[in-house]
Amino acid sequence: MLFLTTVVPWLLLAFLGQQVSLSSGARNKHRGADKTVTAAPDNAPRSGDxxxxxxxxxxxxxxxxxxxxxxxxxxxxxxxxxxxxxxxxxxxxxxxxxxxxxxxxxxxxxxxxxxxxxxxxxxxxxxxxxxxxxxxxxxxxxxxxxxxxxxxxxxxxxxxxxxxxxxxxGEPETHLPPPPQPRATAAAPVKPTACTARVNHLKTAEENCSGSWASVCNFFLTMLQSEDC
Known part of the structure; x- marks a missing residue:
């Protein structure tokens, strides 16, 4: 009886100590797990926006x-x-x-x-x-x-x-060349006609023949014409 009275209290103390140690280890393990899953704060630096x-x-x-x-x-x-x-x-x-x-x-x-x-x-x-x-x-x-x-x-x-x-x-504007102006044709020289030459003979006769001789001079000059009026 003396042996049981002495040993049993020590066994109880050892058992209680073991339980306390196991409980403490479980709590520490649970706390470590909580820390690993904690989300990063929103204001954490980011590599890009x-x-x-x-x-x-x-x-x-x-x-x-x-x-x-x-x-x-x-x-x-x-x-x-x-x-x-x-x-x-x-x-x-x-x-x-x-x-x-x-x-x-x-x-x-x-x-x-x-x-x-x-x-x-x-x-x-x-x-x-x-x-x-x-x-x-x-x-x-x-x-x-x-x-x-x-x-x-x-x-x-x-x-x-x-x-x-x-x-x-800007691109240069394209100007069309002006239309060609019509060339003025030179008027053909007017050749004196026989009638014109006759008038000239009469004038010459009046200038060179005086008085009544003017008609005679005009007559001879008219006869010298190569063409008739």
Whole structure:
């Protein structure tokens, strides 16, 4: 009996210690599993901005030059590439092509992430309002209405070094040669007729024969004519 009284308490203590150790190990294992499945926070750094791929649109300048633009993520910024073309100017002359780039960091605008579709629609409207200042005025920012309170670098600014304007002179007008003027034909010289010569003989007779001899002189001169009147 003395042996049982001495050994049983020690066995109970050993059993209780083993149970406590197993329970502690199970809790630690469960905590480790929870840590491995915890999602990364939303503000974790990203390698690229996929929402920039949705930004694209069209607009016109003075209803003549047709323009397109598209967005692309470059590091922590977004680049807008603009291309404009005027086919009519290729014939008549003037500015035929315009190219440039706008840079900004719209990630600092809350509306860019929460309402990306509306953000790009407002950017498209901003381009339409610029009109003739597109790719030429770096002081004019392309702003989205939902980013009014965002920092200045959230809006897109023109990179003036990327701006390129191509011009072309118009084709020379083709002038038709004037129609040839009709040549004036020289009038054929009028040959004196026998009657004209006769009158001349009478005049000569009056000048050289005086008085009554004039008629006699005229008679002889008329007889000398080779043709009759």
């Amino acid at each position: 996929k929402s920039a791929a949705n930004g694209r649109g069209k607009f016109s300048i003075n209803n003549k030059m047709q323009c397109t633009w598209g967005a692309k993520a470059v590091g922590d910024a977004v680049k807008l590439s603009v291309k404009c073309e005027d086919r009519e100017a290729r014939i008549k002359g003037g500015v035929t092509d315009i190219k440039c780039e706008y840079n900004g960091k719209p990630q600092s605008c809350a509306g860019y992430k929460s309402n990306n579709k509306s953000f790009w629609k407002q950017v498209a409207r901003a381009f339409k309002k610029l009109q003739g200042k597109v790719c030429s005025d770096e002081s004019k920012l392309v702003r989205a209405g939902i980013c009014k309170r965002a920092p200045r670098d959230a809006h897109f600014k023109l990179d003036i070094m990327s701006s390129v304007n191509l011009t072309q002179s």
